[in-house]
Amino acid sequence: MSQTLLVSACLLGLLTRYDGQSKTNPKVLDYLQRHDLTPIPVCPEQLAGLSTPRPLTFFAAGSGPEVLDGSGKIVNTDRADMNNVFIKGAEQTLQIARLVGCKDALLKDGSPSCGVHRICRNGTRTAGQGITTALLQRSGLHTFSEEDL
Numbered sequence: 181m182s183q184t185l186l187v188s189a190c191l192l193g194l195l196t197r198y199d200g201q202s203k204t205n206p207k208v209l210d211y212l213q214r215h216d217l218t219p220i221p222v223c224p225e226q227l228a229g230l231s232t233p234r235p236l237t238f239f240a241a242g243s244g245p246e247v248l249d250g251s252g253k254i255v256n257t258d259r260a261d262m263n264n265v266f267i268k269g270a271e272q273t274l275q276i277a278r279l280v281g282c283k284d285a286l287l288k289d290g291s292p293s294c295g296v297h298r299i300c301r302n303g304t305r306t307a308g309q310g311i312t313t314a315l316l317q318r319s320g321l322h323t324f325s326e327e328d329l
């Protein structure tokens with residue numbers, strides 16, 4: 181079997197985004213084919229038990245690492261605290277990575293779960309990692325985004 185790569189499900193065409201849409205990325209599909217990789221699709225927010233569609237979420241303080249450490253905060257448009265839900269999604273994603281032996285993850289940039297280089301805080305794009313990305317990095321996985329391809 182070819183090597184596995186954890187991939188944000190929305191990049192593969194799955195309808196997992198908060199708005200019920202996907203973010204199919206031909207560069208991702210091409211990368212998988214060129215490197216003979218078997219994608220393991222994951223959506224941390226669905227793995228957390230959230231519905232699709234679901235309210236938009238964004239950081240009110242910090243980013244992924246700070247949420248894991250307890251000083252950051254992620255909220256939805258109703259201003260509900262989503263920290264524990266998003267941490268659960270990150271932990272479930274890490275569990276899948278361990279089950280299949282993934283050491284690398286290709287994740288959707290800009291997302292509060294999957295962002296690698298940037299996230300959104302109070303309506304502004306800023307540098308930072310999503311909560312799942314931060315947990316995967318801390319657990320020794322190499323992460324990169326579709327913007328690195």
Ligand code: SF4
Nearest residue numbers: 189190197223291294
């Ligand atoms: S949580 Fe990640 S995989 Fe799920 S829709 Fe958002 S960016 Fe895509």
